[in-house]
Amino acid sequence: MALSSPAGAAYSRTEVERVVRDVLLRHLGGAAGGVGPRTKPNPLVVNISARHVHLSPEHLEILFGKGAQLEVQKDLYQSGYFAAKQTVAVVGPRRRMLPEVRVLGPCRGASQVELAFTDGISLGIDLPVRISGDHRETPGCILVGPQGVVELNAGVIRAMRHVHMGPEDLAYFGVNDGEKMHLRIESPGCTTVLEDLQVRAGKDIKLEVHVDTDEGNAVNLEKATKVELLKAEPCACKQK
Amino acid sequence: MALSSPAGAAYSRTEVERVVRDVLLRHLGGAAGGVGPRTKPNPLVVNISARHVHLSPEHLEILFGKGAQLEVQKDLYQSGYFAAKQTVAVVGPRRRMLPEVRVLGPCRGASQVELAFTDGISLGIDLPVRISGDHRETPGCILVGPQGVVELNAGVIRAMRHVHMGPEDLAYFGVNDGEKMHLRIESPGCTTVLEDLQVRAGKDIKLEVHVDTDEGNAVNLEKATKVELLKAEPCACKQK
Numbered sequence: 116m117a118l119s120s121p122a123g124a125a126y127s128r129t130e131v132e133r134v135v136r137d138v139l140l141r142h143l144g145g146a147a148g149g150v151g152p153r154t155k156p157n158p159l160v161v162n163i164s165a166r167h168v169h170l171s172p173e174h175l176e177i178l179f180g181k182g183a184q185l186e187v188q189k190d191l192y193q194s195g196y197f198a199a200k201q202t203v204a205v206v207g208p209r210r211r212m213l214p215e216v217r218v219l220g221p222c223r224g225a226s227q228v229e230l231a232f233t234d235g236i237s238l239g240i241d242l243p244v245r246i247s248g249d250h251r252e253t254p255g256c257i258l259v260g261p262q263g264v265v266e267l268n269a270g271v272i273r274a275m276r277h278v279h280m281g282p283e284d285l286a287y288f289g290v291n292d293g294e295k296m297h298l299r300i301e302s303p304g305c306t307t308v309l310e311d312l313q314v315r316a317g318k319d320i321k322l323e324v325h326v327d328t329d330e331g332n333a334v335n336l337e338k339a340t341k342v343e344l345l346k347a348e349p350c351a352c353k354q355k
Numbered sequence: 356m357a358l359s360s361p362a363g364a365a366y367s368r369t370e371v372e373r374v375v376r377d378v379l380l381r382h383l384g385g386a387a388g389g390v391g392p393r394t395k396p397n398p399l400v401v402n403i404s405a406r407h408v409h410l411s412p413e414h415l416e417i418l419f420g421k422g423a424q425l426e427v428q429k430d431l432y433q434s435g436y437f438a439a440k441q442t443v444a445v446v447g448p449r450r451r452m453l454p455e456v457r458v459l460g461p462c463r464g465a466s467q468v469e470l471a472f473t474d475g476i477s478l479g480i481d482l483p484v485r486i487s488g489d490h491r492e493t494p495g496c497i498l499v500g501p502q503g504v505v506e507l508n509a510g511v512i513r514a515m516r517h518v519h520m521g522p523e524d525l526a527y528f529g530v531n532d533g534e535k536m537h538l539r540i541e542s543p544g545c546t547t548v549l550e551d552l553q554v555r556a557g558k559d560i561k562l563e564v565h566v567d568t569d570e571g572n573a574v575n576l577e578k579a580t581k582v583e584l585l586k587a588e589p590c591a592c593k594q595k
Contacts, residue, residue, distance in 0.1 A: 232572040233572050242546055243544075245544070273575075304551055311545055331574035333572075335513075
């Protein structure tokens with residue numbers, strides 16, 4: 116999920132990232148793939164998902180104390196999800212640390228740490244690109260909270276770019292859960308097509324693209340003038 | 356130019372960036388655009404150009420003392436260009452600093468600071484995307500060296516993605532100086548097409564793409580399995 120409101124000292128990188136992250140491209144054009152019903156799609160929202168942690172109830176209690184509950188700092192765009200007041204430190208194998216990584220709620224069955232590739236370089240973790248929840252052959256890390264420490268054996272990933280979609284949007288774009296689409300972002304001097312944008316379908320889910328901070332910065336998302344969600348099809352550039 | 360060898364403390368971010376930066380995709384396929392002579396193009400090299408500074412001779416002397424000369428730390432891929440032993444501190448308007456930004460040589464007519472968008476966030480500078488040398492309406496910064504300080508009124512940019520080409524490559528790809536091409540990078544889970552890749556033609560220039568650290572990290576360049584330089588043409592995805 117997108118992390119929309121981490122704490123941060125005035126002028127800190129975290130604070131600035133928050134501003135970038137809050138950029139919602141709600142009113143930019145979402146072109147249709149031309150397949151499926153001709154009804155207008157839901158507005159296309161592109162959010163930058165900054166580094167964050169999901170915790171299992173067991174790990175929440177170890178890190179924050181017996182009986183601890185996640186407290187809502189800010190609701191996310193998808194109903195029922197939120198950035199918690201709680202943060203944890205993420206320590207990598209080189210004993211370098213990201214001191215304040217936001218926890219997102221609600222709790223999940225298995226803890227997971229989602230980092231940008233830049234974070235992985237800084238921590239010394241070779242991040243695999245994975246869809247949330249796929250922890251096969253993923254690295255672990257140490258999580259440090261105010262009341263305890265958890266050693267994760269797996270679950271540290273770079274989240275694959277993805278687009279959350281409800282049934283209406285699936286029909287409109289003519290795609291299925293798990294299919295890969297393209298997101299084209301027009302931005303002055305750095306227009307980019309992000310392929311490998313995986314469809315994650317769900318009932319009662321709003322249309323929302325999640326990219327990470329590296330991707331958001333590469334395309335200067337804040338300055339983007341147009342975003343388009345495109346069904347992946349052979350490109351003329353490659354057909355010669 | 357690509358910065359290939361900055362100094363950095365063991366395990367520092369700078370050091371790790373150096374490793375990433377040194378990744379040369381020399382042996383990955385460079386597909387032809389199909390226009391122009393049918394001779395095989397030169398090998399396609401994609402380099403990450405980390406943040407760096409170009410100095411005028413005057414500024415070099417102010418920062419490093421009367422009579423100072425740039426010393427070669429490491430030659431770059433393009434003949435005659437090098438990463439210097441010298442570094443400067445770049446101070447932004449929020450009085451935040453990047454303490455060791457590599458100087459590239461040789462000196463130029465006008466000083467220029469090339470940063471990634473992530474650096475701009477950290478410094479509080481709203482970076483325009485520009486081709487090297489285009490300083491119209493660009494922000495400035497303070498440069499601090501061991502012997503003096505320079506206040507730049509302009510010249511701080513995010514370098515636009517570009518590809519250096521000699522006459523043979525221009526003919527092979529059927530493009531002209533200043534034209535924009537596409538660079539498609541296949542990388543596990545994060546395949547990306549970088550549009551707005553500007554052709555910078557020159558005699559005795561080797562074929563070389565420069566992207567910045569944000570772009571390199573967004574596509575996980577180190578893990579890329581294929582890179583293709585494509586003539587920009589209407590895409591099938593958009594023709595419907």
